[in-house]
Amino acid sequence: MAFGSTLAREEAFTDDVWRQRAERGASGADNVTFVAEQDGRWLGIATGLASDPDVPDDPRPALVGMFVLPEARGRGVGTALVNAVVDWARQRRATALCLWVTATNDPAIALYEKCSFRRTGESQPLAHSPAVALFRMARDLV
Numbered sequence: 001m002a003f004g005s006t007l008a009r010e011e012a013f014t015d016d017v018w019r020q021r022a023e024r025g026a027s028g029a030d031n032v033t034f035v036a037e038q039d040g041r042w043l044g045i046a047t048g049l050a051s052d053p054d055v056p057d058d059p060r061p062a063l064v065g066m067f068v069l070p071e072a073r074g075r076g077v078g079t080a081l082v083n084a085v086v087d088w089a090r091q092r093r094a095t096a097l098c099l100w101v102t103a104t105n106d107p108a109i110a111l112y113e114k115c116s117f118r119r120t121g122e123s124q125p126l127a128h129s130p131a132v133a134l135f136r137m138a139r140d141l142v
Contacts, residue, residue: 034084036068036077044068046081048088052098054124060138061089063099066108073107082115089141096138102126103133112137 030050036043045067052062063085068078089097099117101108122136 032088034081036081043072044077044081046085048085060096060098061094063097078111095142096140098138100134100136103135
């Protein structure tokens, strides 16, 4: 329930699809993907987009696709991934970084608040489950 996609859709992707996503993000001018890895195993992933596809008139970049394996949580992996996207956004000279989070995802909200994100007051329904609300958070970068 935390993502715009569904677990079934994402589980259907092969490892090659995930590698392609990461490679595309690693070299793209308008997006970047960071992977936290230990001993060749991916522990987490986060992507930065030059603009938020849900808010096309907003020039601020967006943090999307943030995920950390349950067994890697609480070890600083999430914070490191968020900070990597923050650093990328700063290199782009962005004044802020935004994200959408499911209103019921308390651990993610706590992580984002720890990383200096604040609620903007904007909300929208989750695309595949409209009864679930998303709210937008932003972090100033200047």
